Structures are given as structure tokens and as C-alpha cells.
Amino acid sequence: MAEILQPITLTASTSINRKSHAETVLNISAAAGLTLTLPASEGKGALYRFFVRTTVTSNNAIIQVANATDVMQGSCVMAQDAADTAVIFETASTTDTITMNGSTKGGIIGDFIELEDVAAGFWSVRMVAQGTGTEATPFSAAVS
Numbered sequence: 831m832a833e834i835l836q837p838i839t840l841t842a843s844t845s846i847n848r849k850s851h852a853e854t855v856l857n858i859s860a861a862a863g864l865t866l867t868l869p870a871s872e873g874k875g876a877l878y879r880f881f882v883r884t885t886v887t888s889n890n891a892i893i894q895v896a897n898a899t900d901v902m903q904g905s906c907v908m909a910q911d912a913a914d915t916a917v918i919f920e921t922a923s924t925t926d927t928i929t930m931n932g933s934t935k936g937g938i939i940g941d942f943i944e945l946e947d948v949a950a951g952f953w954s955v956r957m958v959a960q961g962t963g964t965e966a967t968p969f970s971a972a973v974s
Contacts (some may be wrong), residue, residue, distance in 0.1 A: 836898040839883070840866065863889030873949040882941040883954040886932030893943065894973050895953065901926055902945070904955035906969070910935060911962045921955060924971035930952045933962055935968040 835854035841863040846856070853876070857865070859885050868878065881892065895902065906919045932939025936959030946954040959968065 835924050837881075843867075845869075846878060847875045848874075851878060852942075854879070855899045856880045857883040859884040860891060861877060861885065861887045863891050865892045865894065868893065868895050868900075868945060869901045869947075869950055870949045870951065871947065871949065873952075874945045875949055878945045880943040882930070882937060882939055885939045886937035888932075890935075891930040891932075891937045893945070897924045898926070898973050900951055900953060900973075902928070902953045902955040902969070904957070905937070906955075906957035906959055906967070908957075908961045908965050908968075910965055911960070913927055917961075917965050919967040921969045922971065925955075926950055926970040926971045928955070928957065928968050929970060929972075930959070930968055934963045934966045935959075936961060938962075950965055 837857050839857045839859050841860050845867045847869055863886055902925045902935040904922050908917050938960040941959040944956045948954045
């Protein structure tokens with residue numbers, strides 16, 4: 831039987847690594863935001879699960895790749911705060927960053943992001959989030 835790993839709470843900017851952070855829940859608890867940098871993708875299947883435990887109230891909670899050659903591919907399903915509807919945002923071919931601002935781009939307690947190292951240079955991303963106001967994509971190309 832596989833060992834069950836305890837969740838890890840992240841309260842400050844951190845370089846994520848396979849040995850310490852893969853295959854467990856990473857709780858984001860930083861109302862003032864933080865930046866989490868993934869390791870370079872290698873295609874070894876490591877899975878990183880992020881759960882927003884504290885709503886972002888200032889700055890941004892950012893998850894980014896380690897270098898300018900890695901990209902994220904996938905989508906975000908975001909619950910809208912009106913009319914019981916959802917909007918879906920897809921990544922672009924250059925997406926390398928997830929930015930959550932605590933309102934229009936997610937970062938609200940209960941949001942969940944999974945990133946899997948599926949191939950050298952590629953991360954698979956699945957995100958379920960909540961938005962307020964006019965929801966906007968959390969995905970961008972910001973790593974240089």
C-alpha cells in the first residue's frame with residue numbers, strides 16, 4: 831500500500847520540487863499572494879495538486895513554470911458568481927503561468943489546480959475555480 835502523504839501548507843513564495851511536493855496536496859494559504867515555481871518538466875508523470883485554503887485579498891497567487899521553454903496545456907472551469915453558470919478558459923500554445931487574484935481570475939478558497947508533468951516541456955493543467963465580477967482567464971505567458 832502506498833504511503834499517504836500529509837498535505838503541505840504554502841504561505842510564501844516557494845520553488846516546488848518533486849521530492850518534497852509531488853503526490854500530495856499543496857494548500858495555498860497566503861492572503862497577500864505568493865509565487866510558486868514548478869520544476870522543469872521531464873515527462874516523468876509527477877502530479878502536483880494545489881488547493882486554495884485562503885482567499886487572495888491582495889497581490890496575486892501565481893503558479894509558473896521554471897523556464898521559458900515549458901508550457902501548460904489544459905483548461906480552467908470557473909464558476910460564475912451570477913446565474914449559476916460557468917465559463918471555461920483554455921490555455922494558449924504559450925501558456926506558462928496561472929495568476930489568481932482572488933476575484934476575476936480565481937484564487938478563492940476552495941479552488942483546485944492539478945499540474946502533471948506529462949512530457950519534457952509540457953505540463954497538463956486542470957483547474958476548477960470560482961470567479962467574481964467579470965471572470966477572466968487565469969492563464970498567460972509571463973515567464974521569460
